[in-house]
Amino acid sequence: MRETKIVKITDENDIRISELGGIIRAGGLVCFPTETVYGLGANAFDENAAYKVFEAKGRPSDNPLIVHLSDISQLETVAREVPEEAYKLFEAYSPGPLTVILKKKETLPAAVTAGLDTVAVRIPSHPIARALINAAGVPIAAPSSNLSGKPSPTKAEHVIADMNGRVDAIIDGGMCSVGVESTVVELAKGTVNILRPGGITKTDLLKVIDEVKIDRHVTEQVAEGEKPKSPGMKYKHYAPDAEVTVIAGDKQKTFDEIRSRITDDKETVIGVMCYDGFAFDAETVLYMGDDNISYAERLFDALRQFDLLGVKKVYAQFEEDEDYGLAVRNRLYKAAGGRVIHI
DSSP states (O other): OOOOEEEEOOOTTOTHHHHHHHHHHTTOOEEEOOSSSOEEEEETTOHHHHHHHHHHHTOOTTSOOEEEOSSGGGGGGTEESOOHHHHHHHHHHOSSSEEEEEEEOTTSOHHHHTTOSEEEEEOOOOHHHHHHHHHHTSOEEEOBSSOTTSOOOSSHHHHHHHHTTTSSEEEEOOOOSSOSOOEEEEEETTEEEEEEOOSSOHHHHHTTOSEEEEOGGGTSOOOTTOOOSSTTSSSOOSOOSSEEEEEESOHHHHHHHHHHHHHHOOSSOEEEEEOTTOOOOSSEEEEOOSSHHHHHHHHHHHHHHHHHTTOOEEEEEEOOOSSHHHHHHHHHHHHHTTOEEEO
């Protein structure tokens, strides 16, 4: 266990960011806020630092890390042969919750890209994140700053619970606004393929690129022995200690189904995640807002709350849609480990 410095920062001009950037540059680990979730940052050009990230998370090293830049002008320091479509996407949605898979520069160590010839790149919109990258003077490789398999952190308290004693510093920058990780896309012959849904939706992407597809791994697990092209594709993710069951379909029908299941099970400590306007007779009911944008923002915090409250079984009410609903579905279904009932 190492000593972890916890620093509350609300202003990107805080002079302490310079010191924290120095930790990154020297090969240390710093957890920092982004608009999506908190990241666990390391020098993207330092292979030993990348291995420290995997050790801190308890994460296999065959899962690529996202390389964070502060500005599009830095893109060709980590990527080569960048296609015109990539620049169009970055210009439309960066800084923001969009990650693009590109051919990597040879200067990036294999540990950062999991041995792939590609690199996942994004430009976060959170001002503290960009200030930290600038202070470090190097791109920052960062997965989410949670223990592997646990819900991603959207508050500093989540990061402290998982990473205190495992990293050099944690920046407390408040709550993340998007609440789920970035959308990850790859480009092929003018087509965008969504590898992981997130804060930039298919509808958003269609405003820039004429053809957008959704990769089969958004709803299927990566096969054993197959290398994941994107973070979040291969291993069990987002799971609380409680058993999660997703009840998917029309809001009223899913309400009736969950209410019936609660009535039939009086022995278990039950929690419910639901849309606003529905009342359940359960020990813990967490309201996720009235749409999937709000649901995404609150999702990971809710999963962590259930564990803190000792809930043993969670029913998640969920109504699908093709935009933010795709990101919520992807995380919920992984948290449930396949326990999904369609009504």
